[in-house]
Amino acid sequence: MIVHALQFCASSDPRLNFTRLKAFIEQLPEARPCLVCLPESWLCFAKYAEQALAVAEEHQYWRGQLGLLCKEQQIWLAAGTIPVLADKDHYFAASFLFDDKGRECAQYNKIHLFDVTVADNTGSYYESKHTQRGEQVVVAHTPFAKLGLSVCYDMRFGELYREQVRQGAQVLLVPSAFTVPTGRAHWHTLLRARAIESQVFVIAAGLYGRNDTDIAHDNGRETYGHSVIISPWGEVLAEHSGGEGWLSYSLDMNELIQCSERMPMQAHRQARKVNL
Template sequence: MSGQVLALQMCSGINAEQNMASLRLSLQQLPKTRPLLVCLPEAFLIFSKSSQASYQLGLKIDDYKAQLAQLCKQHDIWLAAGTVPVSQDNGKYLAASFLFNSQGDVVAQYNKIHLFDVDVADSTRCYRESDATQAGSDIVVVDSPFGKIGLAVCYDLRFSGLFSAMQRQGAELILVPSAFTVVTGAAHWHHLLAARAIETQSYVVAAAQWGDHENGRQTYGHSIIISPWGDTLSELPSGTGFISHELDLNQLNKIRQDMPVQSQQRFREHLL
């Protein structure tokens, strides 16, 4: 199994219809190689000013899932749909990452586990995702033509135990849709992504938000594809657009065979 993976960098706004229109335009520029996995950033559908706007959108998320499914069939692509809000009865919403196959079927749903409750020295300063977002709990790894895909989101990147758990479940390609702040991105983005790729000996693909957003946020960009050896294979530092790379699972398997770190792990019982 192999195939090409593509990460789309976006500057999403507060209007879901406009964000969908932007996505449709981008998909018209796709390479012709198939199978193709298209990865979208965190909050691609709505990067709202208020949690209430996200909650209201989450009440009708099935309509947008149907639109995304149709795009998968139209373009014959697999789609890792960043995150979208899925509203819950308790007044909060899940930050849900859906993976669609090329027939438009949802083959996996990962709900962001680690919520960004952090103080940052930027214009927003105080981030409290848990005020409106309900944390997920399940580790998700799923079969695909691109190998076994593990799903994570943004702040999850700082928690290596989650990535080790995905690797133990067979993950070969780990997706990290993100909306990193400029401050934390400049400090840690590349280091964390490379570390997660090296320690799990997996491909890591991080589609990112970039730029100055309508909600007042500033995001770091630098969408990136990293090899199981930790090499940067493709990167888009700024602007909107996409990067892509052909996966080589033979290389991944050789790295794991030559350096069998997982079988030599002595602290397995202490990990997730």
């Protein structure tokens, strides 16, 4: 399976972001089928909740545009997150999977919301103020792999991925907009841990923006980048450290079998008699 993950500097303008996405997708090699993975908040990296809510009110339009794009380009698309209206003051951070006919195959609403204090120029983040928490664990069945859907802060909660693996997930998708301080401290460690303990591939497409460069978000926030594809053994197979662009890799699904045969962790976990 050929995977392309986009590292992207999103603005608060959804029309500009969508136009730029189309230009990036036109750069892709012609080989099909392929899975294209986008970062969290790629459609609208808002400074104010009102901006995200305005996009959420148009979510059906944007979902339709993404479906048309997938059909035109004959790509499978893991569409990062787009805001989907929950009520007049809240939206879901929704991650959609589209097939190469433009059909929606799955929707995952971000479960773990980023209500934390970070040592950066933003300082405090309270996603739950305007983001509605999701409830459902989602594993999408595709012709090439079973995909576990998650978003950014979710990666700190291993129990989510354990349930996805229990449901058969072979590839974990983690679209992100990681802060720079937390990224430096934890990004690679957490993602490699999720791959190792789950014995699956991990694909994490991230936003990238730095205020001291010409690749900066217009909301003043800074994001870490370092989009990665990681093997079931925990190896970083490909990485895009800085700037914008594509990260591509051809996944060999036989690695899943080889890894589990060498170290049958899932069988050992199922055979355990006590709940540790």
